[in-house]
Amino acid sequence: MATDGPRAVPAERTKVIASAAEAVAGVRAGASVMVGGFAVIHGWPNTLLRALAEHGAGDLTIVANTLGFGTHSPQVLAERRLVKQFVGSFAGFVGRPTTSEQQILAGEIACELVPQGTLVERIRAGGAGIPAFYTPTGIGTVADSPDKERRDFGGRPHLLEHALRADVALLRAQLADEAGNVVFAGAQRNFQVAMATAADLVIVEAERIVPVGALAPDAIHVPGIFVDAVVAEEVSRDEVMAEVLALGRDPTRGGGGAAPALPGLSRELIALRVARLLAERQYHYVNLGIGLPTLVGAWLDQVGSHAQLQAENGLLGYVSVTDLNGWDANYYNAGGQPVAPVPGSATFDSALAFTMARGGHLDAIVLGAFQVSARGDLANWKLPGVGAGGIGGAMDLIAGGSPVIALMEHTTRDGEPRIVGRCSYPLTGLACVSTIVTNLALIDVTADGLVLRELAPGVTVDEVVAATGCPLAVLGDVGTMAL
């Protein structure tokens, strides 16, 4: 290498910038921008996003888990039509059309959907000088595009995924010191540690800026070497919560809410059967997916399960919160619902969350499903023709080979089977489901196909077979679900 010569590093000892406007002033049209944060309303760097929207540079490529929802999220960029491309894992939320989703569906924003664990791993690789890696995530799904290289390791196909970097990263933290050291609170870490390493200009918005030396070295989540600028948060958490409440989104509401009655079990009782399953099988570390699975948590104590719930946004050990008074808004699950840590809880970033998942460290994964096939293929991320879809973390969760319990209604509202010979909806994973629990039955997926194990009270074998779109074996006695 030739001599590099003098290299500009800040002579000033402080990285604190007086205003967010000044911090983003150098962002050019066409820039790529990573935005830390996770879910609909949670943890976005709203002061920086607002400044970037006012700055007005267009044709941006945004790398983020989602473009969010409402005026306290990356939506502010889409509303000003500043986004050319989106790289992330949620393009839309069912029943909650956003400006960015409309632009994606209209072809105004190009959209690359990436499984959440692959997304954070690609960003981490971009920061770590790793140009590419192989992952089992997404095989057989939309993520398994023909232009990706496939290769077998251990007799199992994997995809080659490439590093992801950006010109700018906008992050939000609880604490930052003047040297750029950063501390996150609760589930704030998510993609932000990886993003801090993977952009040329890293700007952190902090709830509180503290002097150098105020942070304990062992408590720092992002060392200052990765951070170029620190700005003080101006958009307060209270302001965000006020919008949430005004929008009528009650984040305490359970997954899915009220639905027309189907035969057999209610949604709550399906969840109860799954909770008992976790207790029977002594599954200890369990991920509950978005939607119906979130109802399982409420039953665990009652059925004697000691399961510790994992949320792929970076939390292990939580319970749901139903009273927003006193809720620490940094604690939410992967569906964005309010939760609280339990004794023994740990928080971490998305990279470690997906190390748990992809690495097979979870004892069980409980996922909602639109369809499950006779061999255990799962489709749960997109209804055909509805919205832009959200891959989320499910593809990574099932990639680790942990037992997957699919929790679903046995048929559509029109009576069409959801358990089918072959999934017609976009796939989440191949041959990954081990047990299916529905309003009608508990079914195991075996090497020989589906086997009916239990019936919901009052439901007959014939009713279940009639509601199932593929062969269903009945071996010996079929029990009645213990509820």
Add this chain to the structure above:
Amino acid sequence: MATDGPRAVPAERTKVIASAAEAVAGVRAGASVMVGGFAVIHGWPNTLLRALAEHGAGDLTIVANTLGFGTHSPQVLAERRLVKQFVGSFAGFVGRPTTSEQQILAGEIACELVPQGTLVERIRAGGAGIPAFYTPTGIGTVADSPDKERRDFGGRPHLLEHALRADVALLRAQLADEAGNVVFAGAQRNFQVAMATAADLVIVEAERIVPVGALAPDAIHVPGIFVDAVVAEEVSRDEVMAEVLALGRDPTRGGGGAAPALPGLSRELIALRVARLLAERQYHYVNLGIGLPTLVGAWLDQVGSHAQLQAENGLLGYVSVTDLNGWDANYYNAGGQPVAPVPGSATFDSALAFTMARGGHLDAIVLGAFQVSARGDLANWKLPGVGAGGIGGAMDLIAGGSPVIALMEHTTRDGEPRIVGRCSYPLTGLACVSTIVTNLALIDVTADGLVLRELAPGVTVDEVVAATGCPLAVLGDVGTMAL
């Protein structure tokens, strides 16, 4: 996937095991064992190592940064001839022959040397379900063996490296709770976070075991999901320090110690010139290698440099400690020397340390050198025919493309040039050195070859040219080193 059925997870809520002997009782002959810890005397899980040595299972494959030194290190396994294979980055320490090094040289222990950053990344991959990844580290070196796949990314060659897992991991932490959550102190983290994810049986030895709920969720470095068993430390830090002092190893001694006088600058003054270089070029985040470079730190204040020192074992922002009274032994640099954190210091694990290095986040790397070639090739990890060698982290440090300052004596004690047309010693990296500082001169490596920039006081151009084993251009005025 077929139904997994009931799965054994501990019914007991506590992971605390009564004794280390009980914790390691299941380790079988032929097992692979990862051992956390870093340097000669630092941070080994001595209680577990002693129990494993007494357990007596042989033919072990040990995965660790090094097999250490003395009776408070993995040497206890080598001394009982229990080690069949070693996978790590240091096989020996110059001037400190160990039992394991003798066994390696005798062919009794098979040895796979892995660059330190590649080692931790391979372990991390093993825990994260990533079967393989590409890295720029080690191209053109012993790590670039013919059986490894090469591939270009961005016009630059990379090596395909494979995930590493083990049957067992033995770790040591400051705190663990009964649910297996772990908190490290200072530079304890090193390989241990990655190792916790990458073994089938993970046993943590803790200085203190606390009840569930005693650790703040955001402060936990390894969530309990990765940990199978926790045992109380029985070999105290005091016992380790007593051995260190009895062995006469004064860890406060500077790199290299006394040496016969060479012409020109003393070792301390070479270090001073480099310190001034860091100030002149305003390098802010700087890694100082083992040996001569460790002398640079002492000069930084005096020359007005604000450089923050990075140690690849997981520390950013440190100063040397010369008085062992009150030294916190969890703080040491990559050479194992005692240091202390400065205000603004951050600690982290080896994976993030090498994200900094391989990702190009460091402003400069200062390394000792045995040889540097005309095009900036560096040889600094092994003298031919001497010991088993230690690759350490240098190959990863130079892989990030940051400016590399090589700090060296201009000739061997026999007067042989160390700056040569082509390195004859084992290489650390190709074309990576940008500046060479020796007892005689300051030389820049340019695209057109070496250029003499400065002479040590009292040294002539002819003397430098005569002591240099390759062409050395003299362009215009050559300055005298500012000291």
